Amino acid sequence: MINEKLNQTVEDIIAKAEYNPKSQTVNYTLAIIMGGLIFLSFVLPLVFGGSTNLDYFTFTITFIAIFAGLSLSLNMEVGFLGLPNFGKIGFIAVGAYSYILFVNSGVNEILSFIFAGISAGVFGIILTLPSLRLKEDYFAIVTIVVGEIIRETVRNQHQLGGFEGFAVPLPIDRLYPSNTTFLQNILLNNNSISIILITLILIFLYFIYLNQKYSKIYAVPYSISEPFVTKGGIQEEVENGLINFTIFLGIIVIVLNFFGSFGGSPNGAIDLSILILLILLFFQRNYKFALLRKYDIHWDFLKTIIVFMLYIIFSYVLGFVFPVNSLSTTLSNWYNMLLAVGVLLISYKLIEDIVKSPFGRTMRAFRDDDTSAISVGKSLLGYRIKGLALSNMFAGFFGVLLAYQVGSITPDGYTPTTTFTLYIMIIVGGTANNIGAIFGAFLIQLLFQAASKMGDLQNVGGIFAGLRFDFVNFSLIVVGVVLILFLIFAPEGIFPEQKNQNERYLKLLKQLSLDTEGSKSYLVRILSFFMSIAGDNSFRHQNLRGLEFTENTDEKSSNYEEEMK
Amino acid sequence: MTDAIDLDEELLYPEEVNIDQAIAEMRKRKELIYSLLIISVFILVSSYLLTVVDLYRQNYVAQVYFTLVKASQFILVSVGLTLSIRVKKFANFAHAELLTVGLYTVVAINDLNLNLFFNNLLSLLFFAFIMGGLIAILSELLVFGPLAKRKATPLSLMVASIGVGLIIRHVIQQFLPGGGVPVIMVLPLPSFWLSIGNFLLTVPLVGSFLASPFNDITTFGIFGSSKTLTVSNIGVISILSMVIMVLTLQFLFKKTYLGISMRATSDDEDLSEISGINTQSITYWTWFISGGITAFGGVLLFSSGAVVPFAGFSQLLIIFAVVILGGFDSFEGTLISGFIIAGIQTLTIMINGIIANNVPPGSPLSYTVFWNPSADWSNVGPFLMIIVVLIFRPRGIFGLVDPGSKL
Amino acid sequence: MAETILKATDVVSGYGKLEILHGINVEVKEGELVTIIGPNGSGKSTFVKTIIGLVPCWSGNISIADPKENQNFNVTSLKPYQIVTSGIPLSYVPQVSNVFPTLTVEENLKIGGFVKRKDPSYNFKKKVEEIYDIFPRLKSRTGQSAALLSGGERQMLALGKALMSEPKILLLDEPSAALAPVLADVIFHEIQTLMKLGLSILLVEQRATRALQISDRAYVFVSGEVAHSDKAENILHNPKIGEMFLGKR
Ligand SMILES: Nc1ncnc2c1ncn2[C@@H]1O[C@H](COP(=O)(O)OP(=O)(O)OP(=O)(O)O)[C@@H](O)[C@H]1O
Numbered sequence A: 001m002i003n004e005k006l007n008q009t010v011e012d013i014i015a016k017a018e019y020n021p022k023s024q025t026v027n028y029t030l031a032i033i034m035g036g037l038i039f040l041s042f043v044l045p046l047v048f049g050g051s052t053n054l055d056y057f058t059f060t061i062t063f064i065a066i067f068a069g070l071s072l073s074l075n076m077e078v079g080f081l082g083l084p085n086f087g088k089i090g091f092i093a094v095g096a097y098s099y100i101l102f103v104n105s106g107v108n109e110i111l112s113f114i115f116a117g118i119s120a121g122v123f124g125i126i127l128t129l130p131s132l133r134l135k136e137d138y139f140a141i142v143t144i145v146v147g148e149i150i151r152e153t154v155r156n157q158h159q160l161g162g163f164e165g166f167a168v169p170l171p172i173d174r175l176y177p178s179n180t181t182f183l184q185n186i187l188l189n190n191n192s193i194s195i196i197l198i199t200l201i202l203i204f205l206y207f208i209y210l211n212q213k214y215s216k217i218y219a220v221p222y223s224i225s226e227p228f229v230t231k232g233g234i235q236e237e238v239e240n241g242l243i244n245f246t247i248f249l250g251i252i253v254i255v256l257n258f259f260g261s262f263g264g265s266p267n268g269a270i271d272l273s274i275l276i277l278l279i280l281l282f283f284q285r286n287y288k289f290a291l292l293r294k295y296d297i298h299w300d301f302l303k304t305i306i307v308f309m310l311y312i313i314f315s316y317v318l319g320f321v322f323p324v325n326s327l328s329t330t331l332s333n334w335y336n337m338l339l340a341v342g343v344l345l346i347s348y349k350l351i352e353d354i355v356k357s358p359f360g361r362t363m364r365a366f367r368d369d370d371t372s373a374i375s376v377g378k379s380l381l382g383y384r385i386k387g388l389a390l391s392n393m394f395a396g397f398f399g400v401l402l403a404y405q406v407g408s409i410t411p412d413g414y415t416p417t418t419t420f421t422l423y424i425m426i427i428v429g430g431t432a433n434n435i436g437a438i439f440g441a442f443l444i445q446l447l448f449q450a451a452s453k454m455g456d457l458q459n460v461g462g463i464f465a466g467l468r469f470d471f472v473n474f475s476l477i478v479v480g481v482v483l484i485l486f487l488i489f490a491p492e493g494i495f496p497e498q499k500n501q502n503e504r505y506l507k508l509l510k511q512l513s514l515d516t517e518g519s520k521s522y523l524v525r526i527l528s529f530f531m532s533i534a535g536d537n538s539f540r541h542q543n544l545r546g547l548e549f550t551e552n553t554d555e556k557s558s559n560y561e562e563e564m565k
Numbered sequence B: 001m002t003d004a005i006d007l008d009e010e011l012l013y014p015e016e017v018n019i020d021q022a023i024a025e026m027r028k029r030k031e032l033i034y035s036l037l038i039i040s041v042f043i044l045v046s047s048y049l050l051t052v053v054d055l056y057r058q059n060y061v062a063q064v065y066f067t068l069v070k071a072s073q074f075i076l077v078s079v080g081l082t083l084s085i086r087v088k089k090f091a092n093f094a095h096a097e098l099l100t101v102g103l104y105t106v107v108a109i110n111d112l113n114l115n116l117f118f119n120n121l122l123s124l125l126f127f128a129f130i131m132g133g134l135i136a137i138l139s140e141l142l143v144f145g146p147l148a149k150r151k152a153t154p155l156s157l158m159v160a161s162i163g164v165g166l167i168i169r170h171v172i173q174q175f176l177p178g179g180g181v182p183v184i185m186v187l188p189l190p191s192f193w194l195s196i197g198n199f200l201l202t203v204p205l206v207g208s209f210l211a212s213p214f215n216d217i218t219t220f221g222i223f224g225s226s227k228t229l230t231v232s233n234i235g236v237i238s239i240l241s242m243v244i245m246v247l248t249l250q251f252l253f254k255k256t257y258l259g260i261s262m263r264a265t266s267d268d269e270d271l272s273e274i275s276g277i278n279t280q281s282i283t284y285w286t287w288f289i290s291g292g293i294t295a296f297g298g299v300l301l302f303s304s305g306a307v308v309p310f311a312g313f314s315q316l317l318i319i320f321a322v323v324i325l326g327g328f329d330s331f332e333g334t335l336i337s338g339f340i341i342a343g344i345q346t347l348t349i350m351i352n353g354i355i356a357n358n359v360p361p362g363s364p365l366s367y368t369v370f371w372n373p374s375a376d377w378s379n380v381g382p383f384l385m386i387i388v389v390l391i392f393r394p395r396g397i398f399g400l401v402d403p404g405s406k407l
Numbered sequence C: 001m002a003e004t005i006l007k008a009t010d011v012v013s014g015y016g017k018l019e020i021l022h023g024i025n026v027e028v029k030e031g032e033l034v035t036i037i038g039p040n041g042s043g044k045s046t047f048v049k050t051i052i053g054l055v056p057c058w059s060g061n062i063s064i065a066d067p068k069e070n071q072n073f074n075v076t077s078l079k080p081y082q083i084v085t086s087g088i089p090l091s092y093v094p095q096v097s098n099v100f101p102t103l104t105v106e107e108n109l110k111i112g113g114f115v116k117r118k119d120p121s122y123n124f125k126k127k128v129e130e131i132y133d134i135f136p137r138l139k140s141r142t143g144q145s146a147a148l149l150s151g152g153e154r155q156m157l158a159l160g161k162a163l164m165s166e167p168k169i170l171l172l173d174e175p176s177a178a179l180a181p182v183l184a185d186v187i188f189h190e191i192q193t194l195m196k197l198g199l200s201i202l203l204v205e206q207r208a209t210r211a212l213q214i215s216d217r218a219y220v221f222v223s224g225e226v227a228h229s230d231k232a233e234n235i236l237h238n239p240k241i242g243e244m245f246l247g248k249r
């Protein structure tokens, strides 16, 4: 009976979707060709390079993460708001400069970091003014000029560092006594953190177990997260309270540690990754009221936890695999990498939620046709102000991270070229698609880093020694050619903008309707999990849920249970 | 078949308002030109007087001359952009790279050690023109043409032009003489050129004036002041070639088949096609002229500085400032705004110099950004100008089309 | 019997992958005024654009004859400018945007005559005067940009521009569109004057009754096909067509 209903629904969806001829596809061939070629160039120096492989690796990952964050921010403006901001670098600079000015005037690093984001966001709001008056290409030129004015001003004003700029001290220098090693730090000093971590892991293993158990009785993939929502009553509250308490405890302990006033646990890198995880968990659990519909949260929740588990395990394992001998540079690289990747994941999560929320939908409505969006009573000004403030806030955050990574803040580090690079990233990856923006940044930065590494190796040894070829320069030519090829032959990029109803979704639905129980549905579930990690959220429970084939969840689950028996 | 109809003219054509508007517009432009004339006379006279009075020990006459030269060079490198915007309807960010192409054409010919027949100022400028034009055509052929055929938006054409710029810049760096190392262009004067100069010097009274384009340096005394005005041949040639270029373009657009076809193509491509204009070849011609003038102007602009692959790119925004202030696709506008932008540049540099050298530490002005003697504000003035103009009068001085809001 | 000057056989064409015309047969003889009528979106403009080459012809054949020179041109796969410049005496006035707005009236006419600029016997000045004789209203607007013309003046300029190349056959796409009835009458009057000069005209019109009154033959287009073709008078008095297109009950 349930199956009949389900089949009926599926047919309805298919019938509806067939009216929408434009279906989403990912340009897999493009992705594989581009990604493969560029990855090769990344591996080459790793294989033939000298002894600095770990640094190369961490450096690359850090740059990828930072630029992915920046292109996410740009993508929000260009792709979702429809405002081609060509002065992005100016806002990145505002972030970096306000960070260093705050730090130099005695504000601590964390607060300065937050202030940096805020000031970049506030600066972003000024772009609203020209955007209301000007067409796209004129707006683009105004913004590029705004960016240049910011740069020229700091260059000429010695209170703002002038031509030489500032050096950026890493917080890690304060955290690590220079005579301990990274490994020692992990092994000797992880006191309260390990306990919290282990508790968390246990709790989530329990939940995953619960999931497995309950999911078997459901035919559709949303069941993975079902125990989190359907089991009301005391038990749920206790569990929730436990999780929230653990999270809070963790955040407090780590933050205190970070500032050295609580026993002084110095393993900052690990602390930091856990801190990020905890904040994220807290967000996940508690901000569902703000942005997302009820059922979305938990699926993402689980996904994020798993990603972060992998992330922490990864950082531990790598710490063992590559024992750190030369402490300061390698360690600060390591620290930067964790910080950048962590902030990127949080930002991705937030931006993805923003653009998928009703707010994001309205943003896209303004982008596509502002007249009709206004005519249904939305405020163009308000949305632009909010959108620009948000996206440039992220630009400010990543601007600080970029300054960490580069080690200094100078006016000449903020030329329009960087903005252009970001544009290339989002066009190659796919505009108005966050995964696309990240993937574009991944490809282009991989290429850049590999090129600069090969350039370095010319002076060191290996197969590149003595080769008189300007790899860095050549990589820029390659990028230019790639950009133009994409614009001509695949203007949508590797990951085109997601449409709601799409082919893949239909295919899976069909599969689902053929086999709604047993092993197949389990397979579909796994598939859908990986798809949603890859950013394709179309195949998600709320699509089925939205059709309301059952009203009452409790009743439904009991029905299902009966069916299974 | 019906009979012929006789109707009252007035009844038939009630839309006289349009024409009044047009006349008013034209009058406004005339007034603008007159006021510009008055302003320039005022600037000339006052700069002379200030120099004589020796205010803040500055040579204002020389500043005016520099501004004139700068303005001419700006106009030379910007007019091509106006032209391509008009016909292709997008902002070409690769435009500045055409300037670099001109520079490296000269550098390459210098490097080849050819005889003076190829390696002199005139033929170098000529080759730069040809090369700039060809590269511009190439970019249309390989990138902008195919994109336009696929109905690309102005924005994606613009992004594509960023890619084109990137490629040109770095291909130059990768493969051409000098690479990334700064080089100095050599622009030797042909011998007949020098002998014309020597001959003209013998003309009474205005001799040195006439000879100034032909001699390396000519020095004029300023009546009533101990200061002098030193004029280089490149400066005078810049001014002269700007004037010649403007007159030629004026003739081209108003009188010739090519020019009128260009304007027609920029108006309506389909209609031009059915009127028998080969819009494809007109587009190539547009690019050729646009790229050529730009490369030509670039050589003059950088004649005294070091040449690096980023040379043109560094001028990109100034070029855009000139074009936007002028109204994006208007030639008269570009002409006037070239002078305005050059004037603003000179003014900011002058004010900066005066404040930095004359204001003692501790006075209120010493806290302003201008107090820094090594500051370079030459771009900030024009940039602020762009923003103000685009926000308060988006169509620029002479813009034909109101860019309008997105609403 | 007059010679056939334009002949379209089984023309199939469309935009992108969308087929609009499904095999059209139309013929215009020397000195004839042929009208195409039909409902909105039936492919009238598309057909004219296919003749001139703005829309590619998928299959079929279009040929234009120049009876005086005894030549026959196959224009099926030519680009617009190739058709116009290769000596084929054809001019086309589009339905919308048929003048260059930023150019002056005189320059617009000049462009019309560009095709003949290599012909020594062609006198541009004289030709312009001829046009001004036909449309005296334009003369006072010579130096004014076409964007500032009124709707009627603009149609006249478009016609004048088309006549500058001394065509033998004229394709007019709704010359009376968006004009007040009085002005439309003036345009129809001018068309009749042109007929007296010996031109052949293929006219696309929405003011069907008015157009049929002055034309020799007519074709009725319905969704990309020729639904009917006959002498203009017959169509005018055909009760069925009258009911469908001409608003007669
Ligand atoms: N550029 C285009 N791209 C795609 N389809 C088009 C294009 N121009 C016209 N069409 C379609 O082709 C069909 C025929 O259009 P056409 O302009 O030939 O009609 P028409 O008979 O001239 O109508 P009208 O009397 O309104 O001028 C219409 O359905 C229209 O939607």
Ligand SMILES: [Mg+2]
Pocket: C044, C045, C046, C095, C173, C174
């Ligand atoms: Mg039509």
